Amino acid sequence: MKPAWSEQFDADALRPVEALKLQQPITKEWAWGDSTGSGVKVAIIDSGVEVGHPAVGDIAGGIAIEYDPDEETLVRLVEGPHEDLFGHGTACAGIIRTVAPDCEIYSVRVLGERLTGKGIVFAAGLRWCIDNQMNVVNLSLSSGKRDHFDLFHELADEAYFQNVMLVSAVNNVPKPSYPSLYSSVFSVASHERKDPFSLDYNPSPPVEFGAPGIDVEVAWSGGSRCLATGNSFAAPHIAGLVTRILGKHRGLTPFEVKTILRSVADNADRTTKSGPA
Secondary structure (H helix, E strand, O other), X not given: OOOOOHHHHOOOOOOOOOOOOOOOXXXXXXXXXXXXXXXXXXXXXXXXXXXXXXXXOOOOEXXXXXXXXXOOOOEEEEEOOOOOOOOXXXXXXXXXXXXXXXXXXXXXXXXXXXXXOOHHHHHHHHHHHHHOOOOEEEEOOOEOOHHHHHHHHHHHHHHHHOOOEEEEEOOOXXXXXXXXXXOOOEEEEEEOOOOOXXXXXXXXXXXXXXXXXXXXXXXXXXXXEEEEOOHHHHHHHHHHHHHHHHHHOOOOOHHHHHHHHHHHOOOOOOOOOOOOO
């Protein structure tokens, strides 16, 4: 009797996969070049997105997920236009729009006026993104509750296996936060540079990528802009870059996109080193 899962590697069951064809080094030009993110579906799980903000423009769709106080394990899904209750989601949308201007943005509102929310509502937002086949999901929020570890881990793994790219900001303070510390997500913290196309790779995870997030100008509610600092604003820079990559190279898996980002990171050593013959 064969071990479990081994039947997937039988000759008559194993599907062919397309090799990553590289005829030149992986550079930023190769990775995203003149891509604008066109055709890529990007969900922003946050406080909502202000439609018509000069930095955002129109969005492709939205859903507000609300806690049902009468049924503590249930939530309500309200499809259609909604406002940003805080400004945070609009800031993330504006950054993504700057990096990938032609992507399709979807607002998934799970946070309220105080930028807080329930874990089950957050989880329902993730579930909606997976079920509706979003390509990229920006998570500038997290949960520090250990009780949510397994739930978010299962959702993050499911997203990974369905090629849904979860880009997650780590907490601004040094404590556990989920799902940002899972290996299946693109975990992001801030660096001090301002170029929206600059990124760093951290060879000592769990936090893997660095992007602009310190004293950056961002969109805010009421058509305004403000100066802000936080890992929340670094994550959408990486989400935007992932979107541009997918706009040019369709069908990539999360680990392939991570490999590309690592290769084009500003701190990547691109010198050619010869080994022993």
